[in-house]
Amino acid sequence: MAIGASGSTGHSCRDAADALFGFLDRSLCPEVRDEVRVHFERCPPCVHLLDSYRKTISLCRRALSAPVPPETRGRLATRLRQMTANVPGSRSKSG
Amino acid sequence: MAPTDQTAPAATDQDLLSVARRGDYAAFEEIVRRYQDRVYRLGLGMTSQPAEAEEVVQDTFLSIFRGLASFRGDASLSSWIFRVAANASLMVLRRQRRKPHLSLEDTRPDYADDGGGRVRMPGAWVGEPDEMILSGELKGLIEAAITGLPEKYRLVLLLKDVEGLSNDEVAQTLGLTVPTVKARLHRSRLIVREQLDDYFNKR
Ligand SMILES: [Zn+2]
Numbered sequence: 001m002a003i004g005a006s007g008s009t010g011h012s013c014r015d016a017a018d019a020l021f022g023f024l025d026r027s028l029c030p031e032v033r034d035e036v037r038v039h040f041e042r043c044p045p046c047v048h049l050l051d052s053y054r055k056t057i058s059l060c061r062r063a064l065s066a067p068v069p070p071e072t073r074g075r076l077a078t079r080l081r082q083m084t085a086n087v088p089g090s091r092s093k094s095g
Numbered sequence: 096m097a098p099t100d101q102t103a104p105a106a107t108d109q110d111l112l113s114v115a116r117r118g119d120y121a122a123f124e125e126i127v128r129r130y131q132d133r134v135y136r137l138g139l140g141m142t143s144q145p146a147e148a149e150e151v152v153q154d155t156f157l158s159i160f161r162g163l164a165s166f167r168g169d170a171s172l173s174s175w176i177f178r179v180a181a182n183a184s185l186m187v188l189r190r191q192r193r194k195p196h197l198s199l200e201d202t203r204p205d206y207a208d209d210g211g212g213r214v215r216m217p218g219a220w221v222g223e224p225d226e227m228i229l230s231g232e233l234k235g236l237i238e239a240a241i242t243g244l245p246e247k248y249r250l251v252l253l254l255k256d257v258e259g260l261s262n263d264e265v266a267q268t269l270g271l272t273v274p275t276v277k278a279r280l281h282r283s284r285l286i287v288r289e290q291l292d293d294y295f296n297k298r
Contacts, residue, residue, distance in 0.1 A: 060257060076149065076153060
């Protein structure tokens, strides 16, 4: 029998990794959630997995947070105005 | 035509939509202003090229404009825009024919072969994620890791983790079930995490 940091619960690191999404998503049933939490409390590699998984989410958001560059913004508005002018029947002519 | 007070910044998406549908170009431009950064980010995340992201924005809002009259309003404006933007990104990628991405076979965290299913010991990811220094190198690595994901995985990760949509919204936007969204998201995160872990371990 494998004795790991999981102690006597028999909950393996693979189970913990598979349950990670539901654990953070709060979609696990309470019993499983408690088991996973106990595992995460006792198993350093899984603590690292949990920690780094969380940080990955946040780092992705930060790394890809670029807004439209200002020069692009102006160009887009102009081009959209030209292109939509050619769409028949959809532009209000009142005014 | 002058913007009406219905197009003031406080207008809801629904207000803007109905005014734009009546042909008010100012309302359409307000929709563009409201969503262009998010569409651009999605385009940039999908294509990794600013010029192509710009194409995505242009194609998306042109489609939105063309579709205003026939939009039935059974989805929210944001959901409609993201769906159109996702398709526009895929079209731009088709036009540019991308390099092949990595296989999904190796997407679990590394397990040591001790039969216990243990993950390997950690490297250092020091600090809180909002405080971690996002060097050019790290930023480039994250972008490359995301670009390396298969398109349908990349879309889910960008919509959920970058744009902050809920699982339900991502599912509705992409026409997927929620379990499929969760599975793709989990796998995508694990792939990116693993590449970041390699980076932090080498330092
Ligand atoms: Zn473990």
